[in-house]
Structures are given as C-alpha cells and as structure tokens.
Amino acid sequence: MKSMTSRAMRAIVTVSLGAISTAAFAQADYPTRPIKLIVPFTAGGGVDTVARIVGEELKGVLGQSIVVENLPGASGMRGAETAVRAEPDGYTLLLSSAGEAAVNPHLFKNIKYDPSRDLAPISLVVKVPNVLVVNAASGMNSLDDLIAFTKSNADKASFSSSGVGNPQHLAGELLNRMASVKLTHVPYRGAAQQVTDVLGNNVTATFASYLAVASFVEAGQVKALAVTSSERIPSLPSVPAMAEHPQLKGYDVTNWFGLFAPAGTPGPVVDKLNKAVVQVLSNPVTAKKLADLGSYPSPKQPEEFKSFLATESEKFKNIITTADIKAQ
Incomplete structure (x- = not known):
C-alpha cells in the first residue's frame, strides 16, 4: 500500500514539475503568436491612434504583431470588461484611458470590474493634458x-x-x-x-x-x-x-493612457512587456510622433504605475464626490 502511495506521489510531483517547467519555458519564450490589444473606443480617436503607433513599434521589439481590436461602448467599460475576462497569458492587453481605470468605478454603480483587482498594470504610456x-x-x-x-x-x-x-x-x-x-x-x-x-x-x-x-x-x-x-x-x-x-496651486487633471493585462498574468510576462514599452517610448522618433498629438510618453515600472493608478483614482473620486457628478 505504501509502495503504491509513494509511486502515486512521485507521479504527481513529476507531473507538477513538468507543468511548472513547461509554464516557465512558455513565459521565457513569450510571445510566440500575435498579441491582441483592446482599445475601448472607436477607430481614429486618441486612444486608438496611440495604440497603433505604439503597437507598430512593439512589433519590432517583441517580434510579434500587435492586433488592435476596437470595442467601444458603455463609456469604455465594454472593452475593459472584455480584457478583464480574457485568459491571463499576455496575449490580450488593454490600452485604457483614465476613464476606464480611474474614473468609471466612482461614476457608475453597475460597473462589472474593479481595476485595482482585475487588471495587472504594465506601464503608463502617455499623459494627455x-x-x-x-x-x-x-x-x-x-x-x-x-x-x-x-x-x-x-x-x-x-x-x-x-x-x-x-x-x-x-x-x-x-x-x-x-x-x-x-x-x-x-x-x-x-x-x-x-x-x-x-x-x-x-x-x-x-x-x-x-x-x-x-x-x-x-x-x-x-x-x-x-x-x-x-x-x-x-x-x-x-x-x-x-x-x-x-x-x-496643486491643480492637475490630466487624461492618460495606460497598458494593462488581465489580473493573474505571470510576472515575467508583465516585466517583458514593460521593458518593451519603455524601449519603444524611449525612441525619439516615436516620442515625437506622440508629442505631435499632444500625448507625452510617460513610462513607469509596474509597481510605480500601480501606485500612480491608486493616487489618480482617489483624486478623481474626490472631484466626483465633491461636485456630486452623476452618470447620465
């Protein structure tokens, strides 16, 4: 009986280690196929334009196409909800404006996601005063x-x-x-x-x-x-x-666009995407393209972006509450 139990345990350990090794290899090899980038607004707008500029440059850094998918509706929440429900494997990302990530949770009672819980911050991309x-x-x-x-x-x-x-x-x-x-x-x-x-x-x-x-x-x-x-x-x-x-004094209300993945996306994948974004935004040619649109490259490390998001969310909450703004 002990022999059978020992064999079973060894088999479980072997399978578990194999799964861990396979996952680690997959993360190290990431990405191996095109990445979908959800834009929660229509084509041709500010978020979409930035997504296509940055996406094209990311293709050269990551070696895979970045496929922009426009999912407008519900003040950006349709696209954000779709991203939240996606597999957390790094192959579905969200380029969010401040609205979906830091404003809507304080404005809409029926919001179906919590940005701080359901999204993994990768990097702030641009600030748009x-x-x-x-x-x-x-x-x-x-x-x-x-x-x-x-x-x-x-x-x-x-x-x-x-x-x-x-x-x-x-x-x-x-x-x-x-x-x-x-x-x-x-x-x-x-x-x-x-x-x-x-x-x-x-x-x-x-x-x-x-x-x-x-x-x-x-x-x-x-x-x-x-x-x-x-x-x-x-x-x-x-x-x-x-x-x-x-x-x-102290006045600062700036729109911004940030890159997110679904919560649970492996850390090595988030880090690789962050490094790629920082590299792209450090390119003077790309930076000028964005600046010409009034969008200023502002990359951050994931933890910095997480802290930034919390601060922005609290600031917007305060303005909404004080002015008694109601969604229409």
Whole structure:
C-alpha cells in the first residue's frame, strides 16, 4: 500500500514539475503568436491612434504583431470588461484611458470590474493634458479674465466637455471649486461640437485635447488660457499651466493612457512587456510622433504605475464626490 502511495506521489510531483517547467519555458519564450490589444473606443480617436503607433513599434521589439481590436461602448467599460475576462497569458492587453481605470468605478454603480483587482498594470504610456480655450474675440486673455467674467456673469458662464465624468469635465469642476466660481457644464459627445460651440459663443469655454484645438489656436480663432497638467507642455510653451495661478496651486487633471493585462498574468510576462514599452517610448522618433498629438510618453515600472493608478483614482473620486457628478 505504501509502495503504491509513494509511486502515486512521485507521479504527481513529476507531473507538477513538468507543468511548472513547461509554464516557465512558455513565459521565457513569450510571445510566440500575435498579441491582441483592446482599445475601448472607436477607430481614429486618441486612444486608438496611440495604440497603433505604439503597437507598430512593439512589433519590432517583441517580434510579434500587435492586433488592435476596437470595442467601444458603455463609456469604455465594454472593452475593459472584455480584457478583464480574457485568459491571463499576455496575449490580450488593454490600452485604457483614465476613464476606464480611474474614473468609471466612482461614476457608475453597475460597473462589472474593479481595476485595482482585475487588471495587472504594465506601464503608463502617455499623459494627455487638456487645454482650456475661449473664443479669441471674447476679450479674455488669461485665467484671471475668465474667473472675473464668471464671477460677474454667473448666470451664463459655461464650459463644455466631451462627456459627463470624463477628465475634461472633472477639470472644469476642479476649476470651479478651487477658484470659487460656477461655470455650468455642457456635455457633448465629441470634441468637434464642443469647440464649434465656443466659436459660436454658445458656451464660454471648453476643455479639450491639444489635437482637438491646435488648428483653431494656430488660426487665431480660439485663445488658449491654460493647460490642465501640473507643468507647461512642449506643444504650447507660452501657455501657462493651471497650477501657476495663485488660486490653483496643486491643480492637475490630466487624461492618460495606460497598458494593462488581465489580473493573474505571470510576472515575467508583465516585466517583458514593460521593458518593451519603455524601449519603444524611449525612441525619439516615436516620442515625437506622440508629442505631435499632444500625448507625452510617460513610462513607469509596474509597481510605480500601480501606485500612480491608486493616487489618480482617489483624486478623481474626490472631484466626483465633491461636485456630486452623476452618470447620465
């Protein structure tokens, strides 16, 4: 009886060691086939464009194609949920904006995933500051001018964004709180209409990406008053950061895109992907392509990115709670 038990135990140990060896070999050899990169928005948008630029460069580093799959819907949650449910083997990744990973959990009661539990952070990819602009004919040339206008025109001062609860909306609400003003939020479904309505004087101001407003700034149709990052951006070096204003010290509401894998993805696979992302973003040619879009390479180690995510999530939660923002 003992002999049979010993043989059975040896067999189990042999099989277990074989499985461990096979898994270790597979991780060392990773990747051996194309990698799917889920983008939770439509093709042609900011996240999609960054995904395709970075994905093409990752192909050269990893030796496998990066296949972008657009899964828009439910404020980015459809794509994120699909990524969370995928096999944690490194062959399905998610390029998430701040919304899916740090905003939506505080905005939607029916969210079906917890980013801190269900996603493995690989690296922050880019930061995407927004720009606060007004109609160039408004006579406003600074944040002080906008604040003064808002205080004397509280009934009609407004700002637009591309949706309830996104970083642009949160940027405006934080301005309201820190400057003690009340710009009424007007949400749109995309950047084009929100900028158009600034030009048509239907809203006072808008927060939008550099890419969305660059041509209007260059044409002299809108005036850039500030950027929402903690520092000035290379694309608009003469435009101050919001935080430079005495009433707005510490202000920083920046959108960002980060790379994630499903929770449970082996550490060696996450580390290999992180090193590949850092290598790609360190390439000056790639960095310039991204910067031209107003997206600034900001790679982090997995643990650093995890801490960054927690800090951002808490910041967004605070803005949402204080402003009593409700999903629509």
